[in-house]
Amino acid sequence: MDMHLSSNNGSAVKSDAIKSDAAGSGAVEVNEAALPNGGPVKERLVVVGNGMAGMKAVEELLAKAPGRFDITVFGAEPHPNYNRIMLSPVLAGEKTFDQIVLNSREWYDANGITLLTGEAVEGIDRAAKTVVSQSGRVVPYDRLLIATGSMPFIIPVPGSTLPGVIGFRDLADVEAMLAAAAKGGRAVVIGGGLLGLEAANGLRVKGMEVTVVHLMPTLMERQLDPSAGMLLQRELERRGIEVLTGADTAEIVGNNEGDVRVGAVRLKDGRELPADIVVMAVGIRPNMALGKAAGLDCGRGIRVDDQMRTSDPSIYAVGECVEHRGVTWGLVAPLFEMAKVLADRLAGGEGSTYTGSVTSTKLKVTGVDVFSAGDFSGGAGTEDIVFRDAARGVYKRLVLKDGKLLGAVLYGDTRDGAWYFSLLKDGADVSAERDTMIFGPYFSNGGFGGDAGNPDAAIAALPDSAEICGCNGVCKGAIVMAITGKGLTSLDEVKAHTKASASCGGCAGTVERLLAATLGDGFTAAPKVKPMCKCTRHTHDEVRAAIVGRGLKTMADVLQAMEWTTPDGCASCRPALNYYLLCAWPGEYRDDYQSRYINERAHANIQKDGTYSVVPRMWGGLTNAAELRAIADVVDKFAIPTVKVTGGQRIDLFGVKKEDLPAVWADLNAAGMVSGHAYAKGLRTVKTCVGSEWCRFGTQDSTGLGVKLERMTWGSWTPHKVKLAVSGCPRNCAEATIKDLGVVCIDSGYELHVGGNGGLHVRACDLLVRVATEEEVLEYTGAFMQLYREEARYLERTAPWVERVGLDHVKAALVEDPGRRRALNARFLFSQTFSQDDPWAERAAKGVDRHEFNLLAEVG
Amino acid sequence: MDSIIMENAASETVWTHVGTIDDIPLLGSRVVRTPDGDIALFRTAADEVFALEDACPHKRGPLSQGIVHGRRVTCPLHGWVIELATGEAVAPDEGRAGHVPVRVEGRSVAIALGGVKLSRGGCRKACGHV
Numbered sequence: 001m002d003m004h005l006s007s008n009n010g011s012a013v014k015s016d017a018i019k020s021d022a023a024g025s026g027a028v029e030v031n032e033a034a035l036p037n038g039g040p041v042k043e044r045l046v047v048v049g050n051g052m053a054g055m056k057a058v059e060e061l062l063a064k065a066p067g068r069f070d071i072t073v074f075g076a077e078p079h080p081n082y083n084r085i086m087l088s089p090v091l092a093g094e095k096t097f098d099q100i101v102l103n104s105r106e107w108y109d110a111n112g113i114t115l116l117t118g119e120a121v122e123g124i125d126r127a128a129k130t131v132v133s134q135s136g137r138v139v140p141y142d143r144l145l146i147a148t149g150s151m152p153f154i155i156p157v158p159g160s161t162l163p164g165v166i167g168f169r170d171l172a173d174v175e176a177m178l179a180a181a182a183k184g185g186r187a188v189v190i191g192g193g194l195l196g197l198e199a200a201n202g203l204r205v206k207g208m209e210v211t212v213v214h215l216m217p218t219l220m221e222r223q224l225d226p227s228a229g230m231l232l233q234r235e236l237e238r239r240g241i242e243v244l245t246g247a248d249t250a251e252i253v254g255n256n257e258g259d260v261r262v263g264a265v266r267l268k269d270g271r272e273l274p275a276d277i278v279v280m281a282v283g284i285r286p287n288m289a290l291g292k293a294a295g296l297d298c299g300r301g302i303r304v305d306d307q308m309r310t311s312d313p314s315i316y317a318v319g320e321c322v323e324h325r326g327v328t329w330g331l332v333a334p335l336f337e338m339a340k341v342l343a344d345r346l347a348g349g350e351g352s353t354y355t356g357s358v359t360s361t362k363l364k365v366t367g368v369d370v371f372s373a374g375d376f377s378g379g380a381g382t383e384d385i386v387f388r389d390a391a392r393g394v395y396k397r398l399v400l401k402d403g404k405l406l407g408a409v410l411y412g413d414t415r416d417g418a419w420y421f422s423l424l425k426d427g428a429d430v431s432a433e434r435d436t437m438i439f440g441p442y443f444s445n446g447g448f449g450g451d452a453g454n455p456d457a458a459i460a461a462l463p464d465s466a467e468i469c470g471c472n473g474v475c476k477g478a479i480v481m482a483i484t485g486k487g488l489t490s491l492d493e494v495k496a497h498t499k500a501s502a503s504c505g506g507c508a509g510t511v512e513r514l515l516a517a518t519l520g521d522g523f524t525a526a527p528k529v530k531p532m533c534k535c536t537r538h539t540h541d542e543v544r545a546a547i548v549g550r551g552l553k554t555m556a557d558v559l560q561a562m563e564w565t566t567p568d569g570c571a572s573c574r575p576a577l578n579y580y581l582l583c584a585w586p587g588e589y590r591d592d593y594q595s596r597y598i599n600e601r602a603h604a605n606i607q608k609d610g611t612y613s614v615v616p617r618m619w620g621g622l623t624n625a626a627e628l629r630a631i632a633d634v635v636d637k638f639a640i641p642t643v644k645v646t647g648g649q650r651i652d653l654f655g656v657k658k659e660d661l662p663a664v665w666a667d668l669n670a671a672g673m674v675s676g677h678a679y680a681k682g683l684r685t686v687k688t689c690v691g692s693e694w695c696r697f698g699t700q701d702s703t704g705l706g707v708k709l710e711r712m713t714w715g716s717w718t719p720h721k722v723k724l725a726v727s728g729c730p731r732n733c734a735e736a737t738i739k740d741l742g743v744v745c746i747d748s749g750y751e752l753h754v755g756g757n758g759g760l761h762v763r764a765c766d767l768l769v770r771v772a773t774e775e776e777v778l779e780y781t782g783a784f785m786q787l788y789r790e791e792a793r794y795l796e797r798t799a800p801w802v803e804r805v806g807l808d809h810v811k812a813a814l815v816e817d818p819g820r821r822r823a824l825n826a827r828f829l830f831s832q833t834f835s836q837d838d839p840w841a842e843r844a845a846k847g848v849d850r851h852e853f854n855l856l857a858e859v860g
Numbered sequence: 861m862d863s864i865i866m867e868n869a870a871s872e873t874v875w876t877h878v879g880t881i882d883d884i885p886l887l888g889s890r891v892v893r894t895p896d897g898d899i900a901l902f903r904t905a906a907d908e909v910f911a912l913e914d915a916c917p918h919k920r921g922p923l924s925q926g927i928v929h930g931r932r933v934t935c936p937l938h939g940w941v942i943e944l945a946t947g948e949a950v951a952p953d954e955g956r957a958g959h960v961p962v963r964v965e966g967r968s969v970a971i972a973l974g975g976v977k978l979s980r981g982g983c984r985k986a987c988g989h990v
Contacts, residue, residue: 571934595927
């Protein structure tokens, strides 16, 4: 770190006095003379460190025991004491340095404090009870306070010492950044924590192209849960800051020009990011060198007890340089608490102790409101209350345990942060407020009506201008006027007349309460529709409508926009959402691997003993000697214990070890076979009979048509498994009338049957239509598949779907509206252009998802 | 670098390095094979790592193959939900999968071997396959 030896505005008299003291004559008298109430010989307190912790201790001490000590303060920086946490606004140009100075030099003078700036202390002589500074000045003490703070941690990668690599710790760092920003160019900020993001924002505001490189998967992972981290990332990206998460820095590369300085940052994955400056903001390290050299007990910092004493009873330490009960601190609140305890101690008090802190943090990026406090990692015995209001960009999460608030994360609306923090610090019992506390103190303690914990009263007390529906901008007054003026009595009527809750439906509950409050007994709530799962109050249909209607294109978008109450969903909703997104945005949506059941991740069926079964596709039920030989060889080679013909005319190989799957697929692929998707919520088989080619009764080429249907539909993802069949005549040998879609060939053409099921609840198909040509069969099939894909709920097979929506609904879409039928078919064929890749080939030959099939390690 | 100690272990615990956090997919799992059976290592969205005996207390289903959500995993065989931090089945199911201490230092992941206790619980609800 640069040491600033510059002009010292402090009194020359005092400096000389201290120098003379160093020579042994004693500075005490001089300082006493400088004090208005000079009395008996005072204890000498030397403070090493002119930062926030040290000076807070001095301020507190002056308040508690004015004039008790003769105080000398050393500061390594050339400035008076300033508010370090406001450096970010200085970088962003929102504040000047003068505005963040805490205590001017006049203040030091007025309080009789000798301030020595630009002068680092280099040693402590504990036996002689003196400190010696960089310039050779020796100052004696009776009590010594070490408050040397911390240093930015510089990752020791190659190139980390190149000029242009800057920490973010003091005003000199800010000045270096401002000087670089004045030339424009590109900055890479390593570290996506509080400081890194504040630096990135400041540099961006100053006109640099900025990339944040963060090792962890989401930003500020120590303060924010992944959901809030994602929102923050999106906001920063919207401001033009590039964010790379999961990015590990390998090296800082020099430029190739004459003056060697940074030129780029190289990541471990090989990416190289050009950089004119690199800001390293990955963390801080307690600056304990002075204490360690003096032989004080040190761990991660200088060790102190609950009264801030080091292992030497004359020496105290506070702030970021200390380790207290095994913990080091990097936030301002704990430092202040330590300073108070120390001041009590120095003022003669015995009672107060420091036992650790509960902390909260805020990001100082203008327009981005982020607050977090306490422990929000969740875990056994805790419960989450999550609130999302996508339209306002608000996310709140409270973590409760045993009726107490354990942690809070607020994004977008941090007004209630202080209230949550006080509840958290006090360890207050919040059981009574549990149901309403997420809405803040006004709703919770009756701020609107004095009726604590009663959301109806809170609604009634809302002003007419309060916005109820964020999507459509409908306020309370408009809704109440519609209810009373038009005689509305139901949520649907309010939706129809005012558009409130007609989009995402997030405010439906509020609107119902408003109905109840306005109508009194005249209101009966709408029957409850079952939500998708415990993570949401929305139904499958509402979520699907929102995905399409509001253009939600990622899992995170849906969770946020639909106000999910869990951070990352559950095993029930995630596969459904993944499917809905895949169906809505073919070719655009990136499949979420970890939201698929294991069968679809491993492309084989998991069996009761953890082995898998493999079914190669046999188009329309056809096979040949080469395929059968390949299957037989695979069975021998991998000692596959069971080979079985399925009900869908295919061969199932049971008992394959997971790690053998890619090799099994490779051999089957080599014989021209591809995955049968027997594991998929997708098209499985097309069962056929032999039809007119061999059968005495066959009216059409049912096998050939089956092959065509399977070629068209294979690889498609659907809400549940789908099976087709083609029978060559009404004798129906392929059992086509209990399939999701069955074709029965007749003399004049083809009968299409839909919605059958041979499973748990046997259901015979409904006849949809008769058509004359194979082309029509294919078009109807594509259209039917797509209607099912777009309308059915996840894990709803065609039989319950057809029963739910009614055959007339299906007929109206497919038979009575040829334009819609063609459009549905076109959408189906479009989505198929992205999904007809053999997943086996990708994994067997190209090594896709190799981690799925390999052990992490074998030990012991 | 800071070390995250997820589990305080007795001083004689032997930690075996098994890989890095990055080897385990986010919201996913990887398997470590040991003479005492397979151990599943899970990584949550918040980058926490947990290890459990790779067997559901219900019917020994491989938990490593389940879907990870929050700090839980859902067994792929019959949908039991298991707490990653303790191995306990979420009510109304009862039972516990063996729990293995994990230590993460920087990106490196180590597990404490030898302490896995197998346990079995009963099936308290009708099993519906996924």
